[in-house]
Amino acid sequence: xxxxxxxxxxxxxxxxxxxxxxxxxxxxxxxxxxxxxxxxxxxxxxxxxxxxxxxxxxxxxxxxxxxxxxxxxxxxxxxxxxxxxxxxxxxxxxxxxxxxxxxxxxxxxxxxxxxxxxxxxxxxxxxxxxxxxxxxxxxxxxxxxxxxxxxxxxxxxxxxxxxxxxxxxxxxxxxxxxxxxxxxxxxxxxxxxxxxxxxxxxxxxxxxxxxxxxxxxxxxxxxxxxxxxxxxxxxxxxxxxxxxxxxxxxxxxxxxxxxxxxxxxxxxxxxxxxxxxxxxxxxxxxxxxxxxxxxxxxxxxxxxxxxxxxxxxxxxxxxxxxxxxxxxxxxxxxxxxxxxxxxxxxxxxxxxxxxxxxxxxxxxxxxxxxxxxxxxxxxxxxxxxxxxxxxxxxxxxxxxxxxxxxxxxxxxxxxxxxxxxxxxxxxxxxxxxxxxxxxxxxxxxxxxxxxxxxxxxxxxxxxxxxxxxxxxxxxxxxxxxxxxxxxxxxxxxxxxxxxxxxxxxxxxxxxxxxxxxxxxxxxxxxxxxxxxxxxxxxxxxxxxxxxxxxxxxxxxxxxxxxxxxxxxxxxxxxxxxxxxxxxxxxxxxxxxxxxxxxxxxxxxxxxxxxxxxxxxxxxxxxxxxxxxxxxxxxxxxxxxxxxxxxxxxxxxxxxxxxxxxxxxxxxxxxxxxxxxxxxxxxxxxxxxxxxxxxxxxxxxxxxxxxxxxxxxxxxxxxxxxxxxxxxxxxxxxxxxxxxxxxxxxxxxxxxxxxxxxxxxxxxxxxxxxxxxxxxxxxxxxxxxxxxxxxxxxxxxxxxxxxxxxxxxxxxxxxxxxxxxxxxxxxxxxxxxxxxxxxxxxxxxxxxxxxxxxxxxxxxxxxxxxxxxxxxxxxxxxxxxxxxxxxxxxxxxxxxxxxxxxxxxxxxxxxxxxxxxxxxxxxxxxxxxxxxxxxxxxxxxxxxxxxxxxxxxxxxxxxxxxxxxxxxxxxxxxxxxxxxxxxxxxxxxxxxxxxxxx
Numbered sequence: 001x002x003x004x005x006x007x008x009x010x011x012x013x014x015x016x017x018x019x020x021x022x023x024x025x026x027x028x029x030x031x032x033x034x035x036x037x038x039x040x041x042x043x044x045x046x047x048x049x050x051x052x053x054x055x056x057x058x059x060x061x062x063x064x065x066x067x068x069x070x071x072x073x074x075x076x077x078x079x080x081x082x083x084x085x086x087x088x089x090x091x092x093x094x095x096x097x098x099x100x101x102x103x104x105x106x107x108x109x110x111x112x113x114x115x116x117x118x119x120x121x122x123x124x125x126x127x128x129x130x131x132x133x134x135x136x137x138x139x140x141x142x143x144x145x146x147x148x149x150x151x152x153x154x155x156x157x158x159x160x161x162x163x164x165x166x167x168x169x170x171x172x173x174x175x176x177x178x179x180x181x182x183x184x185x186x187x188x189x190x191x192x193x194x195x196x197x198x199x200x201x202x203x204x205x206x207x208x209x210x211x212x213x214x215x216x217x218x219x220x221x222x223x224x225x226x227x228x229x230x231x232x233x234x235x236x237x238x239x240x241x242x243x244x245x246x247x248x249x250x251x252x253x254x255x256x257x258x259x260x261x262x263x264x265x266x267x268x269x270x271x272x273x274x275x276x277x278x279x280x281x282x283x284x285x286x287x288x289x290x291x292x293x294x295x296x297x298x299x300x301x302x303x304x305x306x307x308x309x310x311x312x313x314x315x316x317x318x319x320x321x322x323x324x325x326x327x328x329x330x331x332x333x334x335x336x337x338x339x340x341x342x343x344x345x346x347x348x349x350x351x352x353x354x355x356x357x358x359x360x361x362x363x364x365x366x367x368x369x370x371x372x373x374x375x376x377x378x379x380x381x382x383x384x385x386x387x388x389x390x391x392x393x394x395x396x397x398x399x400x401x402x403x404x405x406x407x408x409x410x411x412x413x414x415x416x417x418x419x420x421x422x423x424x425x426x427x428x429x430x431x432x433x434x435x436x437x438x439x440x441x442x443x444x445x446x447x448x449x450x451x452x453x454x455x456x457x458x459x460x461x462x463x464x465x466x467x468x469x470x471x472x473x474x475x476x477x478x479x480x481x482x483x484x485x486x487x488x489x490x491x492x493x494x495x496x497x498x499x500x501x502x503x504x505x506x507x508x509x510x511x512x513x514x515x516x517x518x519x520x521x522x523x524x525x526x527x528x529x530x531x532x533x534x535x536x537x538x539x540x541x542x543x544x545x546x547x548x549x550x551x552x553x554x555x556x557x558x559x560x561x562x563x564x565x566x567x568x569x570x571x572x573x574x575x576x577x578x579x580x581x582x583x584x585x586x587x588x589x590x591x592x593x594x595x596x597x598x599x600x601x602x603x604x605x606x607x608x609x610x611x612x613x614x615x616x617x618x619x620x621x622x623x624x625x626x627x628x629x630x631x632x633x634x635x636x637x638x639x640x641x642x643x644x645x646x647x648x649x650x651x652x653x654x655x656x657x658x659x660x661x662x663x664x665x666x667x668x669x670x671x672x673x674x675x676x677x678x679x680x681x682x683x684x685x686x687x688x689x690x691x692x693x694x695x696x697x698x699x700x701x702x703x704x705x706x707x708x709x710x711x712x713x714x715x716x717x718x719x720x721x722x723x724x725x726x727x728x729x730x731x732x733x734x735x736x737x738x739x740x741x742x743x744x745x746x747x748x749x750x751x752x753x754x755x756x757x758x759x760x761x762x763x764x765x766x767x768x769x770x771x772x773x774x775x776x777x778x779x780x781x782x783x784x785x786x787x788x789x790x791x792x793x794x795x796x797x798x799x800x801x802x803x804x805x806x807x808x809x810x811x812x813x814x815x816x817x818x819x820x821x822x823x824x825x826x827x828x829x830x831x832x833x834x835x836x837x838x839x840x841x842x843x844x845x846x847x848x849x850x851x852x853x854x855x856x857x858x859x860x861x862x863x864x865x866x867x868x869x870x871x872x873x874x875x876x877x878x879x880x881x882x883x884x885x886x887x888x889x890x891x892x893x894x895x896x897x898x899x900x901x902x903x904x905x906x907x908x909x910x911x912x913x914x915x916x917x918x919x920x921x922x923x924x925x926x927x928x929x930x931x932x933x934x935x936x937x938x939x940x941x942x943x944x945x946x947x948x949x950x951x952x953x954x955x956x957x958x959x960x961x962x963x964x965x966x967x968x969x970x971x972x973x974x975x976x977x978x979x980x981x982x983x984x985x986x987x988x989x990x991x992x993x994x995x996x997x
Contacts, residue, residue, distance in 0.1 A: 023061040028070060028092065034058050036074070049073060055099055058083045066090045069112075075099060077119060080126075086111035091130060101134075106142065113147075120153075131164065138168070140177075148181070155185070165197075172201075174209075182213065198230060214247075220254060231265065237272065248284075255291070258282075266302070273309075276300070285321055292325060304339075311344075313337065327362070332370075343379050349393075356512055358397070361385055367393040367414075373476055373512050375418070376400070390414035390430065394516075396476030399431075417476060445472035449537055451523075453548045453668045456530045457592030464537075466519035474521075477512045479538035485546065486532040486666060487639055492599035496533065497526040508538050528592050531600045532666050550665045551590035551601055554674025556658050558586050563678045565618040565655045569744055574655060574678075576831045579685040581732030583630065583647040588637045588660055588674070602639040603662050603672075607648060610657040610675060618655040618680070622739035623788065625652035625682070635660075651731055653739040655680030683747070684729030684737045686836035689827060689846045694723040695854045696801070696819065700900035708855045710897075713814065713862045714958040716775065716800035723799065723823060723848055725753075728791040734839050736790035746792060747829040750780040753794060755825045757801050760850035762820035766813050767803070772821070775800045796823075803860055805958075807967045815889035816861035823848040862887040863895070864961035865903075867936060867953060867974035874918075874946045874978035882927075882934040882953060882972075901956060903927050909936050909953040918947025918978060925951055938976050946979025 026032035033043050036052035044051045048070045055076035063084040069091050077099025086092035091112035099119045106125025113130040120136035126143045134151040140160045148164030155168040158175040165181045172185040182197040190209040198213035205222040214230030221234040227244040237254020240261055248265030255272040262281035267274055273291035276298045285302025286293055292309030299317045308326035316335040322342045329346040332353045340357040347361045350368040358374040359365055362382050368391040375397040378385040384402035390410030398418040408422045410430040420431035446467045454460035482496045482503040496503045503509045513521040527549045536544040563574040578584050590601035607627040609617050629646045636645055655678050662672040697720035698709025711717045729740030739745055757774045759767050778799040782792055825846045827835040834843035863886050870880040885892035909925040922941040929935050936953050952973040960969035
């Protein structure tokens with residue numbers, strides 16, 4: 001039984017694999033329905049609706065189509081597994097009554113609506129074009145939904161996208177999901193992703209989810225690290241961290257707490273407290289209720305209204321508006337507040353705070369270690385301010401308390417620069433104008449502006465200095481006029497900032513001053529552009545002060561290719577950029593200290609190649625290249641064109657950084673400089689080539705003293721003096737590029753020195769170039785020791801030239817001759833830099849001409865070996881002379897000066913064509929002799945073995961000859977005859993002398 005069960009499992013697995021591997025297409029309109037899991041797999045059909053009373057599971061991986069839109073309804077649920085269902089033209093909607101609609105394993109594609117009665121919807125990795133309506137929970141994961149989603153339960157989305165509206169009755173959560181339309185739910189909790197429309201709910205929590213539209217909730221709102229484009233209105237309060245509200249923020253019944261971020265509209269919390277901190281920016285005011293307003297370390301503009309509740313401001317930068325805590329207190333600790341206090345019961349200002357505006361209070365104003373630029377007085381419509389207290393503080397304005405019993409109290413270091421109205425003052429020196437109901441007018445102090453040159457983008461401190469020694473009235477504010485001087489008509493007509501206030505060109509602007517008990521009031525100047533500027537106090541007798549705002553740095557670029565000189569040169573790193581001496585455009589940009597490019601930079605520059613440290617040019621061991629130009633004008637960077645004029649060139653080979661220096665920018669005495677990245681490679685414009693006087697070496701020397709000799713046609717002729725080329729790089733001005741010889745800037749490979757042998761000009765076209773060849777396996781020897789002369793010597797080693805023999809028959813020109821040979825070199829390096837004689841416009845081949853033997857009588861000759869016929873007695877050995885002949889132009893003649901050729905002893909000469917009584921094996925042959933006395937010796941065949949035999953010795957290839965006119969070269973042969981004289985038995989004749997005896 002176990003064996004039988006295993007067979008069943010094997011068969012089932014095999015069946016399932018086949019099902020997956022062979023996904024089918026089912027046309028439901030044609031009756032090809034999925035399996036209905038009831039007892040008889042039955043479907044009921046009503047119009048375009050197909051109903052299964054049980055559940056339906058789609059076959060894994062299969063596709064289901066229809067001829068028109070239809071609906072599949074399964075009471076107990078539908079499960080998909082990697083299916084494609086429906087099409088755009090003929091969607092298939094899926095419905096359940098109480099069962100779930102599941103697509104759990106990803107990769108399903110559905111065209112049609114999904115709906116459940118009470119069941120859940122679970123989609124994982126699905127592409128759905130259609131709407132979802134569910135009675136149970138909807139879970140969407142890694143799904144792209146083109147359509148709307150609604151449900152009476154809860155919705156959970158992750159890593160998905162939804163194009164239509166989303167509406168859930170029991171809450172919505174989302175993680176990294178994009179919603180392209182509005183969301184409506186009870187609670188909404190989103191993390192990441194985005195919403196391109198509005199959100200409506202009760203409690204709404206958003207973390208990193210940017211919302212384009214409005215957010216409205218009947219509960220609380222919690223927001224962190226996001227931007228909301230529309231208005232926000234929550235009933236029970238808002239807590240936000242680093243959130244940008246682009247419109248109004250409203251809470252009707254709960255407090256608002258903002259940490260960081262910003263609000264562009266009104267913060268409207270009439271019921272409750274507003275807390276602002278951590279650098280938040282409020283742009284249009286705050287309306288608060290119970291417990292008031294608490295702002296710390298933030299920026300505010302607009303009106304601050306808290307009903308009759310306290311307002312606390314700690315290190316706040318308030319740029320405009322009014323402040324009103326009503327019948328409650330205002331506390332300002334540190335910070336800069338530019339606003340009027342219109343209605344407060346008590347006002348406390350401390351810790352170096354600066355309040356620019358009137359301070360109106362009902363009962364008390366206390367100022368400690370701070371400054372008020374404005375009047376201190378009673379709230380309009382109230383019966384009068386009771387007390388003003390000053391501690392180490394200044395008031396630049398009038399101070400008015402009740403004249404029936406109001407008091408002004410302070411210490412010796414405090415001052416009021418204005419009219420004091422009071423019942424009592426202590427000390428009397430507190431009021432700069434004196435005691436009583438009216439001031440004693442003091443003379444205005446004489447002031448002078450001091451300003452230094454500055455770096456653009458860096459806040460510079462200027463000074464207003466009191467020049468009077470006697471007691472005088474220090475100005476609380478002054479009018480200034482700013483003017484732009486040079487360069488004329490700048491492209492960037494930027495304004496200057498003085499103590500945070502913008503001064504437009506040639507327009508008057510009032511700036512508040514702070515002398516802080518001294519005779520010097522600092523002025524912080526901020527200017528992000530460059531040029532010569534002027535600043536003037538708008539008062540009689542004041543002269544303008546000129547100062548220069550200079551760039552923080554310069555940069556240079558030439559649209560150069562990417563180049564790291566420490567890496568190998570190729571198409572992606574340091575390819576050829578320009579030829580040495582070739583003009584190119586160099587762009588100079590100027591930047592301020594904020595690293596923003598400035599537009600008003602114009603100046604004469606000094607340019608040079610950098611030669612120190614890590615910026616030193618390459619080759620590091622080479623000669624310093626120079627920045628050159630073709631005309632006499634100075635290098636200048638123009639206002640509306642960043643390109644340096646005149647154009648620049650680099651005179652030598654290499655990779656360089658170019659430094660631009662302004663020694664005295666606009667006469668300020670300050671230097672401005674900058675540098676490029678590595679620019680290059682610069683290569684020679686052309687090559688100059690010279691050569692030595694190479695000489696051929698005769699293969700056979702016949703006179704050791706004069707080295708006269710000869711070589712045979714077909715014989716490889718070596719060089720006595722190897723060819724050597726001296727290659728020098730030149731720039732476009734025909735000057736030597738000294739750095740070409742160094743390292744990788746020498747752009748040659750051995751294969752670059754391929755060359756073709758030919759006959760030289762002295763040969764006068766007598767001999768055939770086709771028959772002349774060289775050794776393709778020559779080697780190249782380059783001297784690697786730079787001599788700083790810009791040149792390298794290249795020696796061709798192992799080259800040998802061969803003048804091959806003419807086939808079939810020699811020509812008249814094959815007579816012995818003194819050779820005049822040549823080597824033709826294309827000579828183009830890896831950067832396509834080539835040999836151009838005298839700097840001409842076209843590349844030319846370099847010809848090393850008329851190479852010959854060192855002695856005029858040395859020659860190349862056509863030789864052959866000849867075996868002469870011989871005859872003699874069969875009783876004696878027979879010698880056949882082997883002679884060497886050379887071609888004389890129309891005949892061959894014997895030569896006797898070849899003492900170099902060696903005839904091989906092996907193999908022994910071949911014997912063939914026996915005649916008469918002579919048979920194979922009766923005589924043998926061997927090579928004998930030396931020098932001019934070479935012969936083939938045949939042993940005596942013996943008595944009765946007279947006859948002839950054809951003798952063929954093996955001779956060197958170059959002495960073979962086309963004896964039969966077949967177009968190939970053969971060994972010579974001769975006829976040896978034994979017993980050529982008939983008669984009686986062979987005798988040794990009396991007085992007969994044999995050779996060799």
